[in-house]
Amino acid sequence: MQDETTPENIDDVPVVKSDHTEAAVSSDDTENKLKDAEELVLRAQAEIDNVRKRGQRELQDLLRYGEMELLRDILPVLDNIERAVDASEQTTDMESLREGFRMTAKQIEKILENHNCKHIETDNAVFDPAVHEAISQQPGNGADPGSVIGVTSRGYVLHDRVVRPAQVIVAANK
Numbered sequence: 001m002q003d004e005t006t007p008e009n010i011d012d013v014p015v016v017k018s019d020h021t022e023a024a025v026s027s028d029d030t031e032n033k034l035k036d037a038e039e040l041v042l043r044a045q046a047e048i049d050n051v052r053k054r055g056q057r058e059l060q061d062l063l064r065y066g067e068m069e070l071l072r073d074i075l076p077v078l079d080n081i082e083r084a085v086d087a088s089e090q091t092t093d094m095e096s097l098r099e100g101f102r103m104t105a106k107q108i109e110k111i112l113e114n115h116n117c118k119h120i121e122t123d124n125a126v127f128d129p130a131v132h133e134a135i136s137q138q139p140g141n142g143a144d145p146g147s148v149i150g151v152t153s154r155g156y157v158l159h160d161r162v163v164r165p166a167q168v169i170v171a172a173n174k
Contacts, residue, residue: 073111080104112156120155120166122148131155133165140171147171 084100091097112118120131125148127134135152143149148168155166 070111070115073114077104077107077111080107117156117158117163120157120162122151122154122166122168127168127170131157131162131165132168134170135167137170137172143171145171145173
């Protein structure tokens with residue numbers, strides 16, 4: 001006893017999609033996408049934190065061990081000085097000792113140059129308080145007033161910064 005609107009077989013029943021079912025599937029999909037996005041954000045934050053910590057660790061290592069290369073370069077000079085001291089105890093030849101010290105001084109100058117540390121020029125220079133330290137003034141004997149006429153300690157710059165100003169004697173006004 002079927003009427004004309006009742007289907008004979010259950011498979012013949014039309015499936016009506018409800019907006020409620022699509023909304024539930026869409027909501028699940030959105031939640032999954034949201035969880036994936038949150039996970040990506042957490043991973044990115046963790047990566048940023050790791051990069052920051054690694055950068056801090058590398059900076060600390062650089063500050064702690066930054067002089068290592070310079071020290072490795074200086075140690076052979078120390079060895080040469082120790083050999084010179086030993087040799088001075090066994091010889092009376094002052095000229096050979098003096099020559100040894102000249103060679104050691106040149107070795108140190110070369111190391112400083114290799115590490116971008118250069119001496120401040122003072123020959124025929126006008127006194128510059130940025131790189132010179134005046135320790136006295138003397139009559140210039142023909143030199144222009146305010147010019148450097150003597151050096152008691154050489155000054156040095158590292159790149160563009162003064163490590164130590166040159167200690168100089170400046171020509172006095174006439």
